[in-house]
Amino acid sequence: MNCRDVRDLADSFLGEELLTETNHEILWHLDTCLSCRTDIDVRRRLRSALRNAFHRAPELQPVGEFADRLRDHLRQTARHSHRSRMVPGRWLTLAASVVLAAGVITAILINRSPAADDTLVRDAIGDHRNCALKYRLVRMPMPLEEAAQEFDSAYRVLLTAPRDDVSTPNGPVHVLERHSCAFGARRFGHVILQYRGRVVSLLMTANGGATGPAARADVIPHVIGRPMNGLSVVSVNGSRHAVVLVSDLGNAEMTQLSQMMSLPLAQRLEGAIALSSGLAPVGLQRGFPIPIFEWTCLAILAGHANDAYARCA
Secondary structure: OOHHHHHHHHHHHHOOOOOHHHHHHHHHHHHHOHHHHHHHHHHHHHHHHHHHHHHHOHHHOOOHHHHHHHHHHHHHHHHHHHHHHOOOOHHHHHHHHHHHHHHHHHHHHOOOOHHHHHHHHHHHHHHHHHHHHOOOOOOOOEOHHHHHHHOOHHHHHHHOOOOOEEEEOOEEEEEEEEEEEEEOOEEEEEEEEEEOOEEEEEEEEEOOOOOOHHHOOOOOOEEEEEEEOOEEEEEEEOOOEEEEEEEOOOHHHHHHHHHHHHHHHHHHHHHHHHHHOOOOOOOOEOOEOOOHHHHHHHHHHOOOHHHHHHHHO
16 A cells, blocks of 8 residues: 555545555554654544534534434334334244344354454554554544543443552552553553553453353453464453453463453443343352343243343343
8 A cells, every 4th residue: 555545545544434454554554654644643633623623612512402302303213113113922022032042042152253353463462562562653542531422431441440550469560551542443442551561451342242252151361363473462252342461471471460450340341231231230150240141041041031021122
């Protein structure tokens, strides 16, 4: 990819509209081209200034009457959609329960594909190198609260977790920085750690709703993908998010550190998801909350099909 290609795609790149492969080609070009890096940075600042100016301009904000009408319209549409799905009958409840149970079993048995893991490894290592090690970013990091409002409310968990200082059997872990940043098309919540004289990245990102190994109660942190440039990735996959560590530490030490840092964070995320969905964060097995989908399956298997169906309707 040359300078002309990068400048033609610059706005789409900043708007996170491109394929992952295209983003990676642009990032590799920006690594060696100061002119294009400068151009991208100017465009990013302009976009940010325009967005902030819009948010601060009272005359550009929606009037209260319009917001009320829109809210009422959305509420009525949601009610109509809900009623259209509510077909009475014992057979429908039974059929829904069977389908749901089959889906649960499939979701539990199928892990993340190798291709998905390879993409996550590439993005996580790229973000660790560009942000934590070299601080050579195309897009500036943003505060976690701002990222929670704009992208994913789960980023708020990283405001307080992990703690600023954590004791481990091999030495203390100290938090250097907390923010949200992006590599290619993937956005991360990023906590930069200092551990035994090394820089370690703890990254949280959406996993597309895929149910990976962390959806099972006997989950343990595990190495994913292949090392790149001496860096390895250890992951804990929850029902909606993956929490990964990136460092040049050995795999055994990385896995132990993930047990101390990533797993408690993943547990907290699963509990928050359960609460936000109106389900009590109970049913812990070996310290990991049962995700909502599995919890519903347990209700079905226990003979509470009607209750399970009501929760999903």
